[in-house]
Amino acid sequence: MDLYGRDLLCTQDWAIEELEAVLELAVKMKRDRFSDRWTSILKHKTFLMFFYNPSVRTRQSFEAAATELGGHAQFLEPKSMRLKTATTAGETIEDAAKVMSRYGAGLGIRILEDKIPYYGAGQELLEEYARWADIPIISMAHDKFHPCQGLADVMGLREHMGDVRGKKLLLTWGSGALARSWSSVQEALLISSRLGMDVTVACPEGYDLDPWVIETTRTNCEVNGRTFDSTHDPVAGYEGADVVYSRNWVTSNAYVDGALQKQAEIEIAMQHTGWTCSADKMAKGNNPYFIHPMPVDRGNEVTDEVASGPRSIIVDIAENRLHVQKAIMALTMGST
Amino acid sequence: MDLYGRDLLCTQDWAIEELEAVLELAVKMKRDRFSDRWTSILKHKTFLMFFYNPSVRTRQSFEAAATELGGHAQFLEPKSMRLKTATTAGETIEDAAKVMSRYGAGLGIRILEDKIPYYGAGQELLEEYARWADIPIISMAHDKFHPCQGLADVMGLREHMGDVRGKKLLLTWGSGALARSWSSVQEALLISSRLGMDVTVACPEGYDLDPWVIETTRTNCEVNGRTFDSTHDPVAGYEGADVVYSRNWVTSNAYVDGALQKQAEIEIAMQHTGWTCSADKMAKGNNPYFIHPMPVDRGNEVTDEVASGPRSIIVDIAENRLHVQKAIMALTMGST
């Protein structure tokens, strides 16, 4: 197996054994964080980070990852760079990507729902960079997927539960005056089903996710002999759950006239009450762990009691972002 | 003495011997700036810098400090990070601080007068971060205090004067169309009085500083057997001064309706003439040194003649920001 030079736009693009190689290395890197084994992997090398959208954890964890591998991550905001995007004129991605391939060892890109004219445009942008760049393109979250979050999720679950095979994940829509991307939750569906979990998706009507993701998740479950369910009931899915992932996301009709209708989405979201993950609901599960990609909208997506409670592993998962990203960078960009 | 893990929000929170440990190490680090003794102290570690307010020297000196200790400082602007502050909704400090503790070795925060609804709100924000973070919180200047500036000030004075004990510091308000924070001048009062200086504060009526700071400065002076004076005369305080610190600051009533009244403060400040530190006034002192945390408002807070004159040590003090910050980071975050 040789991951050198590989792009990572979605975990589903990689073979199971390739994902396992990342997870195995991430565990070692977490155990012995500043070991000499890792601190020269990107020595004097540059990882370019393109933030079309700002970020807290993604910025901090990728930049720290490069530092801990001996390299340096450049924080770049394309908004001041007159680059061509799905919606603006400027330098072509061909030109930008070819030159960046001369400067950097890899390129991370973040572009979320509010910077694109339609669902899928972020994915297309990353594919266009991947087409022209000679260096790995790593998604730092885009409209469709968030592979580093998905890998951090399952790394965290394994730390607390051991093997996740046969355990039940409930992914449930969460209340709130928000209009959040599908990227994290779709990645969670794909990778958890691939690693052998039973999966249930719960959401109000109108909140169906990408049909391709749902079909692929269903197939992943079938391949593993596991079950895939969906429900519009805010409580039923908790039954027997080993893991609960409560998170707001936008409706299937969020884009109109070339833009995300954020205010309209918030108004629709506010009409759906009863979708807060609470201790009462959690009690119906199998003493489930609570996970979330953060930032958490406390009081809406989940109560404080659950988010700060003993079964919440959100901070461990956030930490794992660092370790899986170090492993991904090491395997796709590292010397050896 | 073990400073590992300690927060630094104000020099008054630390024991004298702890401050002396910082100053002693800073002197060594300045003498032998790139010695192998220091360049691995933060090797591959990340110092997170949160700039709620922008900055020239603070940014440059903290980022260079991390580099010189072998680590890396991340420049983060919370304005694009949807974090909860004293005045805005968003992610809780609990969540942000817990995750940052997993990524970084320390967290510096800068939040000044115009980003807060009332005097003291910046201090509360730093205390909230300190409550939840497992890593040291270092003030990079907040509404009340600026401990790194205070330490750089006394390091500079000692370089030029030797022991400062028994020497007289005049802290005088300075003219100008400005509305500057109390942080630097209050820190100077606390640390200079603690190290045994006589202290005089001169300002127009209405410009009284934080009563707790004044009382603590008075007590510090008493403990050391020194004198503390205040005056509303723009000239009298120069008598016998060994050090003159001329700096604009806002009135005691600068906050109204949840915001600093910047324009009103500037108008009030403009009514007070005669508060420019000049060669004439300096001549009444004991051949005093001129100090200032910069940026200097030349022609208003001080004349060019004094600011660029032979007794001005402002650039040496600015350089010392680097050295004291390296020492603080080494002692609170460093490997040993």
Add this chain to the structure above:
Amino acid sequence: MDLYGRDLLCTQDWAIEELEAVLELAVKMKRDRFSDRWTSILKHKTFLMFFYNPSVRTRQSFEAAATELGGHAQFLEPKSMRLKTATTAGETIEDAAKVMSRYGAGLGIRILEDKIPYYGAGQELLEEYARWADIPIISMAHDKFHPCQGLADVMGLREHMGDVRGKKLLLTWGSGALARSWSSVQEALLISSRLGMDVTVACPEGYDLDPWVIETTRTNCEVNGRTFDSTHDPVAGYEGADVVYSRNWVTSNAYVDGALQKQAEIEIAMQHTGWTCSADKMAKGNNPYFIHPMPVDRGNEVTDEVASGPRSIIVDIAENRLHVQKAIMALTMGST
């Protein structure tokens, strides 16, 4: 020859043998990019980058250069720093430059046409920094010159052509709804003529460049026994050209009332058609190479066919920015 401490505002300020020293080192650094010979040259040192204007390649290449030399480049945007410029009040350059000299090993400055009140103001700003700073001031492109681009250009030409002496460079104005700076093209005239090329400038009437640059280019050509020509014909200059450089630039009257008249410039530029570098025109030359400092305005300055064609060496030249900047930093700031 000792370049330690030298400023670089324009290649014409340096002796030929000094420029050759940069180019020779850059070639070695490109050949063996991460050799131990280079990676400690700026170890633990800070290069300060002041971007009055944003940038793609300049930012990436300077920051990567510092990383590859073992140091760190700080990305600083003076707009948030309340510094004095040609057009705004604030801290004096004297104060800023003196303090930065204490923190950094060198200072790069970028200030382009839209941030200044008249042509030459950017040059004056850099000279003012150079006057007060004790560390090298490196132009990262200013209104008049772009020395790193000029050096990267000739490094690229030599890679593809060998010795450039006696070869003909056509610098031609390029169409487009743009109002681009004179910096890159003026630097190209100066350095190519100095290294012994024949030079022809082609542009519409009204687009004359800085008379000093034209006169100096003419003299450089004479010294080398080469020819210097100019024409207002969009095709004639291609005759016999070994290198074609097609680029938009503003008219000689671009500044009115203390500001670049961008919209007016664009309107004037749009009246001049027929100035796109195309395969037809290129066919009149001596199988010429196509060069450009990027970003390329494809379809206007040059056709896609030429820009992406086999004789286009724009990406190699962009890469060379990294190598010449490493060489410049090593020679002017490096430990030895």
